[in-house]
Amino acid sequence: MAHDAVVVGSGPNGLAAAITLAEAGRSVAVLEARAVAGGGLRTEELLEHGFRHDVCSTIMAFPPLLDFFSSLKLDLVTPPAPLAHPLDDGTVVLADRSVAQTASRLRGDGPAYRRLMSPLAEKARDLLAMVLRPPRLPEHPFLLARFGAPGLLSALALAGLFFQGREARALVAGAAAHSLLALDEAGTGAVAMLMLASAHAGGWPVARGGSAGVAETMVRRLRELGGEVECERRVTSLSDLPQHRALLLDLAPKGVLEVTGDRLPRRYRDALETFRHGPGAFKLDWTLDGPIPWRSAECARAATVHLGGTMEEIAEAELQVARGQHPARPFVLLTQPSLFDRARSPDGKQTAWAYCHVPNGSDVDMTEAIERQIERFAPGFRDLVRKRSVWPPARLEAEEPNCVGGDVMGGRMDLRGLLARPVLSLNPYATPDPSIFICSASTPPGGGIHGMCGVNAARAVVRSRLR
Ligand SMILES: Cc1cc2nc3c(=O)[nH]c(=O)nc-3n(C[C@H](O)[C@H](O)[C@H](O)COP(=O)(O)OP(=O)(O)OC[C@H]3O[C@@H](n4cnc5c(N)ncnc54)[C@H](O)[C@@H]3O)c2cc1C
Structure with a gap:
């Protein structure tokens, strides 16, 4: 089935991007490698029955x-x-x-x-x-x-x-x-x-029962808007994807390079390869x-x-x-x-x-x-x-493949790392391919649970070819 947009990765930024696009009337599918959606919003019984651990984020600072998030x-x-x-x-x-x-x-x-x-x-x-x-x-x-x-x-x-x-x-x-x-x-x-x-x-604050509750709320909202979330769908190349007009990657530059292969021009790929992690x-x-x-x-x-x-x-x-x-x-x-x-x-x-x-x-x-x-x-x-x-x-x-080398923020959070995220650009969510966008914490404003990389990337999509 064809979608206006496909999002690869269901972390807070991928889900926020999908919700923002669906609210703008676009048909959206999210493809997630793991069995459960949420990325950095995962909660699991890691050690013993009845003990719930947030694998990544716990503190909902923003x-x-x-x-x-107020509307959710x-x-x-x-x-x-x-x-x-x-x-x-x-x-x-x-x-x-x-x-x-x-x-x-x-x-x-x-x-x-x-x-x-x-x-x-x-x-x-x-x-x-x-x-x-x-x-x-x-x-x-x-x-x-x-x-x-x-x-x-x-x-x-x-x-x-x-x-x-x-x-x-x-x-x-x-x-x-x-x-x-x-x-x-x-x-x-x-x-x-x-x-x-x-x-x-x-x-x-923290989410009652674990951060996974935040992901579940986001998935529910997306489905109410007609969006789809498919788990156990690891995307390894562009040929894995259903038909779409725009592709949003909730991935660190390393993952973007793996999925896009040689679709993006050499110069842009070089810039992603030298992306600075924290x-x-x-x-x-x-x-x-x-x-x-x-x-x-x-x-x-x-x-x-x-x-x-x-x-x-x-x-x-x-x-x-x-x-x-x-x-x-x-x-x-x-x-x-x-x-x-x-x-x-x-x-x-x-x-x-x-x-x-x-x-x-x-x-x-x-x-x-x-x-x-x-x-x-x-x-x-x-x-x-x-x-x-x-x-x-x-x-x-x-x-958590976006934590490259253990970097929990998706890239160095210094001034240069915030401006050139993932490359220096007035529209950092766009790539040289007009149908491919990046929406992960490796775009502004960077790491943390706020979903704003996804919201900003979705707005960039709406302003462009999906208008
Ligand atoms: C240990 C730890 C503690 C943290 N604590 C906090 C905290 O308390 N508060 C806070 O605000 N932030 C915290 N963070 C940071 C926060 O979790 C991240 O900044 C946030 O999750 C980034 O969101 P994202 O959507 O960009 O990426 P992610 O949450 O990493 O989501 C990316 C998703 O993409 C999926 N994926 C990757 N590759 C593929 C593929 N090829 N095909 C399909 N799916 C794929 C992954 O499985 C994952 O679900 C913490 C992070 C860690 C690691």
Whole structure:
């Protein structure tokens, strides 16, 4: 059967692209290699019956603040606090929903935190809408100036300019480390501000029962609109595809090259071949006999916990990764969703996952280093571990082909990597073949669950030959 559009890959971006096209009246089919749709929105009983683990994403930092997801009415659970960051002396820096409450715990840095974050948190929806769409003239120039000027700084420079105390500096460093970049890189300040603004405004919820619920909602919406999703359909070449007018690839450049063969011109293929990926992630999932025994009980108020100590320590760890080394004390990003969502584990039991950053393609086992960092702030953690599932970069890529070398963001998230994604172009979703488009996290605005790469790519299709 012929379709207006075929989407290869059913990650959040592939599904968002398909829904946007179907809403515009186009007939759409999504082809997915795996048995279940969702890509980075997968939830599985990886280890034991009754324990549900998100294989990739858990924290829905942006969806509560985006029009696209608001219309889908997701079933989300919001923890009391978005983010906890314990320090060695038992202090916890807590990013609360309220900027004022967060600031009140930052001692002398409170007023500066309020000055920096209040305007961004209040306008977080406008801010996200502006930075997650393709580059063009801003609708809110004053807001952009407030965000863009300090945001162009590195996280270290931003923290140095605004804050004196270790609490505020640690909070900025942990938020900036979501970029997977060294914290002295220009633009990491913007990542910190965006993550913190979304934490205050949206609360960093998790999906009830696991992230797969978000994928199921998206698939349901697509089917209501007449779209189709076919699983267990790995596409290896263009000849595998049903008839279509436009093809959208929810694939990293490596996958785009495999599927398109020699259809795209040599120069474009060369550019995709030299696409720059970011560092990898080394991830662990656990089934646990109880809640993580945090030294500071307040850590149990948040689904996301940043483990790495002070800004200086986190900066050193991320710098080592950027230099191709493996830090002995890595920055660890931990999620404990079952504390707030009882649908994820049997009574009295818990699940959790954590990852640290490693050089792209690394084969070094970071299990011990990650668990040591958790023990540092939660002595006795290991005694609660029932089973663990280990995801070095090679396994991540084998099961999630867009995570090339373990890169969870679909490409380096530095300024150059955001502008030339996957190539430098005014319409980065289009390729030299007028019927082929790319809609994965390897296009702007990059990695994370927001679906905006897909929405932007679908709009580019509608503006072009499917008009
Ligand atoms: C361990 C980990 C933790 C993460 N945590 C978070 C988080 O908490 N919050 C957050 O916002 N983001 C998080 N992310 C990032 C987020 O998951 C990704 O940025 C997002 O999933 C990218 O979406 P996508 O649609 O571009 O690609 P994907 O989600 O990777 O989807 C691509 C899909 O294409 C399919 N596919 C690939 N090749 C083919 C083929 N040849 N034929 C057919 N189908 C194919 C794949 O099976 C997959 O389903 C995390 C990622 C990882 C790996």
